[in-house]
Amino acid sequence: MSPATPDPAGKPRTAGRRPGGPDTRGEILAAARESFAGKGFAGTSLRAVAREAGVDAALVHHYFGGKDELFIEALALPIDPRQVAAQILAGPPDELGRRIVTVFLGVWESPDGQQRMKALLRSVVSSEDVARLMREGITKMIIHPVAETLELPDAELRVSLVATHLIGMALSRYLIELEPIASADVQTLINRMAPTIQHYLTAP
Structure with a gap:
């Protein structure tokens, strides 16, 4: 079991997926580009991208909505x-x-x-x-x-x-x-x- 670590207020919190931060969106995009390049569009899942980026899958949905949107941004397409x-x-x-x-x-x-x-x-x-x-x-x-x-x-x-x-x-x-x-x-x-x-x- 992962040990609890104190947060800044002194309360314990359980280790796990990290919350969003200033670079979270960029890290998700980097993980998505790697996954898309290695596994293709069909073989890439939002859950796997989140795991590679070290974030909760909900954050990927929060920033990008779905796999189509993630694909568009990962390739820097000029239009949807x-x-x-x-x-x-x-x-x-x-x-x-x-x-x-x-x-x-x-x-x-x-x-x-x-x-x-x-x-x-x-x-x-x-x-x-x-x-x-x-x-x-x-x-x-x-x-x-x-x-x-x-x-x-x-x-x-x-x-x-x-x-x-x-x-x-x-x-x-x-x-x-x-x-x-x-x-x-x-x-x-x-x-x-x-x-x-x-x-x-x-x-x-």
Whole structure:
């Protein structure tokens, strides 16, 4: 049995999980990044993260709410993927492709978003751990919800093809800076890409 130790008021308290402190949130994030990298999204639990950080699981819920929120903050994503899915799905099906391109470019074109997305994309292409984590997290929070609305037997394949198109465009425009795509205005890109993205999603 752990011995009781006095608190500052002289009363005994039982040793155990420590309460929250100034660095608790950061320590939870550090433990989460390690767990996500080693075990992936599906293999990470809030209880295990709390144990690794040396805190009560209730503190993880207090700071982050749930595993999705912890994932978003651990990877320093510039936008909540669930909000992305909600924006994409809020409108008529025949404009789904245009909404996807518009939302995607909106994230990349913001100064903070572009900086963080560049760092994330570089990590994805250079680290299998990060790539696996992104696959699992984004599949759960974006690909599955969008695919479910299509009601087609190959819906996830279609949405995955959309993802390959968007990632290729991001690499070309923001990392490789391939011209003329790198200097094209956003509206032109939306107009050119939207019909192709729509075709992926709804063509027979």
